[in-house]
Amino acid sequence: MAGSQAGAAARMTEAATTFLAALSAEQRAAATAPFDTGDHRDWTYLPGSRPGLPLADMDDAQQGLAMELLATGLSAAGTDRAGAIMALDAVLRELEREAGVSNWERRDAKRYWFRVLGDPGGDAPWAWRVNGHHLAVHLTVVGDRVAGTPQFFGANPALVPSGPHAGLRTLPESEDLARVLLGSLDADRRAVAIVDPIAPGDILTRHDPVADIGRVPRGLAYADMTEPQQGHLTTLLRHYLDRLTPEVAEESWQELVVAGLEQVTFCWxxxxQRGLGHYYALTAPPFLLEYDNTQNDNNHIHTVWRDLRHDWGEDLLAAHYARQH
Structure with missing residues (x-):
């Protein structure tokens, strides 16, 4: 499958090289680090500063090149969602300012950091990331292969309650598609799928460098669903995978198919009831998707995609170093 990702790897290499070439020496120093830097696997979805160069410290042309790099790692739909997440921080800023919330100034649509690890023009593995409040996109490039996890998309508020953007939902499908699946289950299957009447306060795997999939309950297996229910689960799975650029998303999907979709489980x-705290997960170890909406009066979504084989390009790097030695 390596050839199928070669185009994606080439687009990322070109976009990263062009972006870095447009930066001043000082900006480039902030935006780059060695591939083996000690914080390579550090990430978070919480507010706060990140290593790298933020959009706020770029001019308009540089910001455009940064967003072009982001678009090479995501599908058109994924790019739109990522942009909407960034824009939502400006909406949250105004909501918190009007409500008198302290530190409302930290919300900013340009507080998203871009960083390139390693040399995108060389032969060695390299990586790039975009990270800020509720958005974490990590791509690792090894030759003509690409890994695209960990990946995090979030939304606060999930539903904008007031103001000029009232009614806006930034991640509607993440909730709606899961509710379609849950609603399709008969009583016996729903009893297996619903693992707890109380949702956890956040995604269970947090933002740890290595996800502990053992934290996540199993629930109802794909193999134990009817064909229509399996179709709903497949649609939900593809919703997450298809945030990535198509070549990488399709390979991730084919790996799940080859491994056997019957092992995928869904828990709730x-x-x-809409508006109340809820959580769900899809797992097929070592792969998982998690969704949680419990914070801020159940109006605050977190979603994450982790894969112990592919997080940080682990399997690609292992194969690369094995060939080198």
């Missing part, structure tokens, strides 16, 4: 925790 919390209320089935």
């Amino acid at each position: 925790a919390g209320s089935e």
Whole structure:
């Protein structure tokens, strides 16, 4: 499957090289680090500064090149969602300012950091990331292969309650598609899928460098669903995978198919009623998707995709170093 990703790897290399060439020496120093830098696997979805160069410290042309780099790692739909997440921080800024929330100034649509690890023009592995509040996109490039996890998309507020953007939902499908699947289950299958009447306060794997998939309950297996229910689960799976650029998303999907979709499980925790706290996960170890909406009066979504084989390009790097030695 290596050839199928060669185009994606080439687009990322070109975009990263062009972006870095447009920066001043000082900007480039902030935006780059060695591939083996000690914080390579550090990431978070919480507010706060990140290593790298933020959009706020770029001019308009540089910001455009940065966003072009982001678009090489995501599908058109994924790029739109990522942009919407960034824009939502400006909406949250105004909501918190009007509500008198302290530190509302930290919300900013340009507080998203871009960073390139290693040399995108060389032969060695390299990586790039975009990280800020509720957005974490990590791509690792090894030759003509690409790994695209960990990946995090979030939304606060999930539904904008007031103001000029009232009614806006930034990640509607992440909730709606899961509710379609849950609603399709008969009573016996729903009893297996619902693992707890109370949702956890956040995604269970947090933002750890290595995800502990053992934290996540199993629930109902794909193999134990009817064909229509399996179709709903497949649609939900593809919703997450298809945030990535198509070549990488399709390979991730084919790996799941080859491994056997029957091992994929769906679990739900919390209320089935809209507006109340809820959580769900899809797992097929070592792969998982998690969603949680419990914070800020159940109006605050976190979603994450982790894969112990591919997080940080682990399997690609192992194969690369084995060939080198």
